[in-house]
Ligand SMILES: Nc1ncnc2c1ncn2[C@@H]1O[C@H](COP(=O)(O)OP(=O)(O)OP(=O)(O)O)[C@@H](O)[C@H]1O
């Protein structure tokens with residue numbers, strides 16, 4: 336077996352397919368679960384940022400400052416450091432620091448603030464006149480959020496989810512390198528450490544495909560809901 | 564009845580304070596179309612927005628049928644708002660909703676059951692002439708059609724008052740007239756009070772019963788539309804009236820007048836103002852018959868319809884070797900109750 340030559344990339348017989356599919360499933364699972372939580376958490380945080388951003392009350396401004404600081408800090412910590420930083424917390428919350436489940440806290444905490452910013456921007460891009468029209472009809476805050484803000488910014492929210500999901504796929508691979516499972520883990524352990532280039536290549540191709548599917552699905556949904 | 568009592572509004576801005584509205588007193592009777600006209604920044608939007616609590620007066624009070632709007636908060640304010648419809652310059656439709664869903668929107672807000680919504684929405688869509696376009700999205704409509712959706716939407720909760728903030732300013736003249744006709748029609752059919760704000764005198768003339776002229780936050784003139792058109796008192800009102808009563812632009816007329824002044828140094832240029840029935844009298848020909856030694860030359864003229872009758876203006880040049888005849892022509896015109904204004908020669 337030649338493990339160093341260029342041809343080694345194509346020795347597909349060296350690939351343990353059941354293991355590959357399991358890793359693929361782990362990557363998809365980590366991405367899906369974290370993106371669902373990120374969507375909800377990010378929307379809430381983004382809404383909080385939006386509602387407090389041009390308020391006149393001192394309380395709201397203080398809240399905006401705290402949330403913005405939280406978002407900015409967690410957005411700027413490099414992911415690999417965040418995982419290490421959160422190890423004790425992960426152990427406490429999830430009961431383990433290895434496997435796909437253990438990757439969730441750091442995936443969510445890194446992506447939610449990022450998505451919150453995107454949500455805030457999406458809300459700010461809604462024409463203020465439309466919100467005012469709803470107010471003039473006697474709409475409550477809740478009605479404005481659910482009938483105006485969310486539907487009117489839906490294309491931006493969905494494309495934000497797509498972007499976030501794609502960067503989450505990248506993060507799962509990074510998390511995999513330190514034991515979270517998934518394709519990144521497989522490429523690192525079975526590909527790199529075992530000098531099995533074919534595994535690395537196949538894992539790469541699958542990740543790229545997953546990203547493409549994600550982008551494609553996102554684009555289709557945005558196209559369908561955008562009536563502007 | 565809508566009443567503004569000593570209403571002032573100042574905004575705090577970085578550079579200090581802006582007095583957007585100053586000591587406004589207004590009474591708007593039920594069932595009428597009331598116009599507020601003023602240039603950009605005069606405070607028109609600020610005034611109209613006080614009627615549905617989008618803005619609150621700094622001092623003074625705004626009342627609608629004895630409810631003081633300026634004191635309402637929370638639920639009471641929201642309930643009051645259901646009774647007031649509003650249309651906007653930029654329509655402010657929800658692009659994510661179809662025409663039908665946009666008109667249904669205020670009914671959803673008022674928690675009207677779904678079964679009742681449908682019938683009402685379809686009736687409103689028909690009223691504004693958009694039958695068949697229920698499933699179109701706003702992006703598929705023209706500006707005029709969008710405003711029709713805006714009007715249908717504003718009527719959904721059977722308001723007592725309809726507020727129009729520059730509703731035709733983004734539309735071309737033809738579409739403007741169509742939308743104005745629709746507003747007039749709705750006012751007649753449904754008997755609701757309409758408050759219109761605009762910077763176009765055309766809008767006032769075409770649909771309003773009464774008008775107030777706003778200048779830098781103050782009401783400088785108000786009254787029935789025809790009165791204000793006939794006897795504008797303030798300079799700003801005259802400018803607005805002229806904007807409307809001269810068909811060609813004011814500059815064109817001034818140019819023609821100065822040319823004529825040069826050509827006929829002894830002529831007298833008079834601007835005649837007609838209104839109501841006089842606009843139909845053959846005044847010019849009777850002058851020619853009565854004063855054979857006078858030559859008349861018509862420079863420019865026009866006539867407009869208002870809700871209360873016709874309104875016209877005519878620039879004529881009176882030429883005669885006999886100065887007395889010219890004076891007689893003037894006094895004859897005055898006995899016909901035609902307004903005369905002698906255009907002075909610039910030295
Ligand atoms: N929210 C605000 N904050 C600060 N200043 C304001 C605010 N709203 C209005 N103003 C100021 O108040 C004045 C009147 O504004 P308003 O919008 O009522 O004018 P307008 O007559 O409606 O003008 P336009 O025809 O351009 O719409 C302006 O000088 C404006 O800058």
Ligand SMILES: [Mg+2]
Pocket residue numbers: 607608609729
């Ligand atoms: Mg305005």
